[in-house]
Amino acid sequence: MRKIALLIILLISLLGFALYLVIRTVHFPPSKFEEGELFVDGVRAQTAIHRNMDGVPVISASSENDFFFALGVVHARDFGWQLYVNMLAAKGELSSRFGDEYLTADRLSKLIGSAGASKGMISDASLE
Numbered sequence: 253m254r255k256i257a258l259l260i261i262l263l264i265s266l267l268g269f270a271l272y273l274v275i276r277t278v279h280f281p282p283s284k285f286e287e288g289e290l291f292v293d294g295v296r297a298q299t300a301i302h303r304n305m306d307g308v309p310v311i312s313a314s315s316e317n318d319f320f321f322a323l324g325v326v327h328a329r330d331f332g333w334q335l336y337v338n339m340l341a342a343k344g345e346l347s348s349r350f351g352d353e354y355l356t357a358d359r360l361s362k363l364i365g366s367a368g369a370s371k372g373m374i375s376d377a378s379l380e
Contacts, residue, residue, distance in 0.1 A: 264360070271341070271357050294321050301326060342366040 297314040299322045304310055309326045313319035340346050344361035346354035 264364070267357070267360070268341070271346075271354075272337070290325070292321075292325075 295318050297318055299311070299313040299318045301322050302310045302312075309330075311319055311322045311326070313322055337346075340349055341357065341361060344358040344366070346361075347358050
């Protein structure tokens with residue numbers, strides 16, 4: 253019985269990873285970083301973010317705090333879609349955004365109860 257449960261968990265994990273790859277490549281192709289200036293509170297000195305030929309961010313900052321702030325901007329720009337898609341997947345709402353071909357994944361997510369389990373973990377979590 254334990255082997256069957258582990259096999260089911262493994263299959264669900266592989267299905268989730270495959271779904272992630274499909275959504276990432278089909279619906280969110282990598283985009284080039286937009287050029288321009290962004291003025292935000294939190295940066296103390298001029299900080300620059302450039303992309304090299306491979307699209308890898310290169311950050312120039314005069315302090316460690318400014319560097320990490322810029323790194324957060326890069327992560328938000330590059331991975332915001334991932335948070336959005338993961339949220340839809342957990343709630344079982346992928347088909348509402350990406351079409352009926354994701355109905356099976358939505359049904360599986362609702363069957364497992366990912367969103368409810370997450371809310372339960374958050375409410376049970378301690379700040380200590």
